Structure formats: structure tokens, C-alpha cells
Amino acid sequence: EHINKIVIKYLVSFIVYMGWTEEREQDSLQDRMYTPKFLALRGSSLYKFIAPPVTTWDWTRAEKTFSVYEIMCKILKDSDLLDRRKHCFSVQSxxxxxxxxxxxxxxxxxxxxxxxxxxxxxxxERIQCKTYACVLESHLMGLTIDFSMGFVCFDAATK
Structure with a gap:
């Protein structure tokens, strides 16, 4: 198990994906406007670029960066498509x-x-456990997601 954790720690800095996509503009006045974007999955992040990163410095200048564990990706079926383009997916932050x-x-x-x-x-595998602050019926709460033990919601003041 210790070896597995070392291997996983080493792997999370690797680039899992790099490639061109086209992003549909959300606020476009034109119905079907798409812009080329370069996406990369590296370590704990999804990066969105206007051009591929070439240097180490380029990774700090992404147009947008998301934590992988805080986004959802959905491969869109025919009924979910917004226009005639096939092979689409959405990312919700x-x-x-x-x-x-x-x-x-x-x-x-x-x-x-x-x-x-x-x-x-x-x-x-790397984070194993994450706690988020949240509000439930005007009370400050904590939500802990432990991937080996489950979910716990608790009052933040009294724990």
C-alpha cells in the first residue's frame, strides 16, 4: 500500500490529456459560435488555454484552471446536443x-x-478526504467526503 501511494503521488504531476477542442461561446449573439481551445489534464487540474503550453511558465497563464475533483464532466448524447455538432461534452464547475x-x-x-x-x-486516490463549509437551514455546517469511510455532515460550531 505504501508503494501504491508513492506511485500515485508521482503520477499526479503527469499530463493525462492534451488536445484541441472547440468551445461553444455562452454569451454569443450568434447562435453557433465556437472558439478553438486547448485543454490539458495535468495533476489535479483541468487547464483551458488559447494556445498549447510550451514552457513551464505557460502553465501559470492558462485562461482558466479547475480542480478535477470539483468539476463534473458529461459526455452528451444526441438529445443533449445544443446544435448539429456531434462528439460534445460539458464541464460544470x-x-x-x-x-x-x-x-x-x-x-x-x-x-x-x-x-x-x-x-x-x-x-x-491522492486526496482521500476533503471537507467543505456549507450552510444548511441558516446553520454553518461542514461536509466531509472521505472516500474510504463515506460522507459526514456536521455542525461547524459544535462538530
């Missing part, structure tokens, strides 16, 4: 922001899905 992406081929979509699952698995 913890803030509720929805991003909508399209890739060229079905195989690209399958590659993205597998990479996202791998990145999520590696991050869950």
Missing part, C-alpha cells in the same frame, strides 16, 4: 459555470472521457 466543448471525432471524445476518468481517479 463548482461555481455552476457550464462549459460546452466539441471534438472532431468520436475517438477523440472517447479519449477525453477516459483521460478525465483517469485524472479524477488519481486525484481521489
Amino acid at each position: 463548482e461555481s455552476g459555470e457550464d462549459l460546452y466543448f466539441s471534438v472532431e471525432l468520436e475517438s477523440d471524445l472517447a479519449l477525453w472521457e477516459k483521460a478525465f476518468q483517469t485524472a479524477t481517479f488519481l486525484e481521489v
